Amino acid sequence: MNASTKQSFPLFDEAHSAEAVNARIGPNVDPRTREIASAVVRHLHAAVKEIEPTHEEWLAAINFLTNTGHMCSDWRQEFILLSDVLGVSMLVDAINHRRPTQATENTILGPFFVDGLSISDNGTNICRDGKGEPLVVHSRVVDIKGAPISGATIDVWQTNDDGFYDVQQQGIQPEGNLRGKFTSDADGRFWFRSVKPRFYPIPDDGPVGKMLGKLGRHPNRAAHIHFIIEAPGFETVITHIFAPDCPYLQEDTVFGVKESLIGRFEHVEDADAAEKLGFTSPFWSVEQDFVLKPLA
Amino acid sequence: MNASTKQSFPLFDEAHSAEAVNARIGPNVDPRTREIASAVVRHLHAAVKEIEPTHEEWLAAINFLTNTGHMCSDWRQEFILLSDVLGVSMLVDAINHRRPTQATENTILGPFFVDGLSISDNGTNICRDGKGEPLVVHSRVVDIKGAPISGATIDVWQTNDDGFYDVQQQGIQPEGNLRGKFTSDADGRFWFRSVKPRFYPIPDDGPVGKMLGKLGRHPNRAAHIHFIIEAPGFETVITHIFAPDCPYLQEDTVFGVKESLIGRFEHVEDADAAEKLGFTSPFWSVEQDFVLKPLA
Structure with missing residues (x-):
């Protein structure tokens, strides 16, 4: 030129x-x-x-980003944690999954999903370490008009009663503990046994954890069970069911809680019902339907 | 609670x-x-x-920040480069150094300043590798009313004619090449000999360089000489003199150029004047005063 x-x-x-x-x-x-x-x-x-910002504040920001980058490895994504605790992950999810009011809302995927599980029979108890309060989950997968969707596949995962996913405690928890994959029957129904989820901290030994400390925030996620529901012709739903009595329900550190995703957990004191489930009384029961939006 | x-x-x-x-x-x-x-x-x-953003765009942002963090080491600060090429470093500098119109403006410090040089005599030739077109710089340090400031210390540094600072080419350039520290005399004057600066690319082999490429931007800084002018009772000035004929003057990749910092470089064809300076004719000459704002 x-x-x-x-x-x-x-x-x-x-x-x-x-x-x-x-x-x-x-x-x-x-x-x-x-x-x-x-x-x-x-x-x-x-x-x-x-x-x-002063020069020193600018440099503090540079150093924070640098330390956050240095914390990232093959098994730790500190920038995703940062996105999570600043509400950015939930905002991006909300923007990309605007749905009709009656459809089940999405929430955050999180880093602990394991793909490729084989299908379990309905009713399987996914808790393999025997810890925690027994829970039975009954669900129905339906379309927006309430018609059942059969043959949907449902991935389920949650922490154990110590607040860790199996992949965080390899060699400590039984492999595949508290994970399962199910299919919905002709009525759209699936069910499984598990334990009541409990809150747990996100990894807070890095720069993001330090930042939360400086902001007067705790690192805890509200107690939840993860779900991915997939069915041909419908938008995949990535969501949770939250335990309504969790002390962190209103202050999930990654902002994942939505009113519609808070489960109605029932405390059941019925020895016969417990025995049928292979549980001891009392146990917990939750029923939650998943409503899928058709693909455009 | x-x-x-x-x-x-x-x-x-x-x-x-x-x-x-x-x-x-x-x-x-x-x-x-x-x-x-x-x-x-x-x-x-x-x-x-x-x-x-789509989920994929969000993930691309996460990966960009992660890669930028991983590029940072003891000798490379990729997040500062990012701040530089996005104009953030200059903006922070501008916010922190608002000065009266007549005072010399600041610009970016850059990563190649070396502190602690000993004072050289006025007139010293700081070019020790003999490369490039000879240049003489005459300056005066004054206050806002034009009164001379004697005993100011002036740090000077620039790239050699290959576009590298000495610290980037240890073992290749003579140690301390194109760096000097001077003091102003009773009239506020200082002068030194050097070579005409030339443009050079910022390190562009990392994520920031890739980003510049995607944005259709080059990585070049406009040709300049760095100055830090310090005098007791006055605000320190960190600035450049830019060469007016540099092809990148209007598109310095870190946005460091300000109109008032563009030097009036004179091309001198005068064998006598050249001989007095130990130069061959023709050579370059620039005169630029530095006006310091008193500390509040």
Whole structure:
């Protein structure tokens, strides 16, 4: 390019800082990349202008991001934790899964899903370490009009009564403890036995845990059971059922709780019913239907 | 805390996502931390709501931040590069160094400053590798009323004619090549000999360089000489003089160029003047005063 054809860019100044940066995006950049980059720059500069960080505060932010990056490994994703505790993961999920009111809402997937389980019979007890209060879950998978969806596959997973997933305690918990995969029957029904879920902390020994401490926040997730419900022709639902009496129900550290996902857990004192389930009395029972939205 | 005294938090929803996150900041958090955290969350959520990232785009952002963190080491700070190329470093500098119009403006410090040099005599040639077009720099350090400031210390550093700082090429360039420290005389004057600076790329073999590529941007800094001017009772100035004929003057990749910092470089064809300086003709000459703001 010679002087006459070369583009002239505005010099940087405080008042027009974001415009000066975004003017540099090249002419052949794909539109979505341009849209994302220019929005990031605008909001980032707006944040800096509102906060007016000192040099030391800016450097603290640089060091926080660096430490968060250094904490990431093949088995630990500290930036996803950061996204989770800042509500960004839930916001991205909400944006991508706007559904009719009657459809089951999504919530966060989390890092502990294990794909590829074989199908278990309905009624299977997925608790293999014998810890915790027994729970039976009865569900129905239906469409928005209430018609049953048979042959849906349902992945289920949760922590054990010590607050850990099996994959966090390999060699300690029985393999596949508190995981199962089921299919819905002709009436859309599936059921399984398990234990009442309990709250647990997200990994808080890294920069994100330190940040939570500085913000006066605890690291606990509200007690829940994970579900993925898949059926041909329907939008996959990734969700939880929450225990209604969990002390962290209103302050899940990753903001995963939605009113519609709080289960109606019943405390059953009925020795006959318990015996039929292979439980001792009392035990817990929850019924929760999953309503799937048809694919567009 | 029992149920009656425990605070009730709003559950997360898309419309009030930032408010739900910020409601969790604890009551005893120091006010500045609260101010920064809540502004970050508000602007971050506003960006996500504008961009509406897909799950894949969100994951790409997570991976970009992770890779940027993994690129950081004791000798490479990729997050500072990111801050630089997004104009954030210059914005933070501008916010912290608002000065009267007549005072010399700051610009970016950069990662290649070396502290603790001993003072050189005025007139010293800081170019020790003999490469490049000879340049003489004459300067005066003055206060806002134009009165000379004697005894100011001036740190100077720049790349060699290959576009590298000495610390980037240890064992290749002579030690201390193109660095010097001077003091202003009774008239506020200092001068030194060097070579005309040339443009150079920031390190672009990491995630930030890849990002620049995707944005259709080059990695080049406009040609410049670094200065730090310190004098008791005055605000320290960290700045550059830019070469006016650099092809990247209007598109410095870190946005460091300010109109007032573009030097008036004169091309001198005068054999006598050259001989007096120990130069061959032609050579370059620049005169630039530095105007310091008194400390409040």
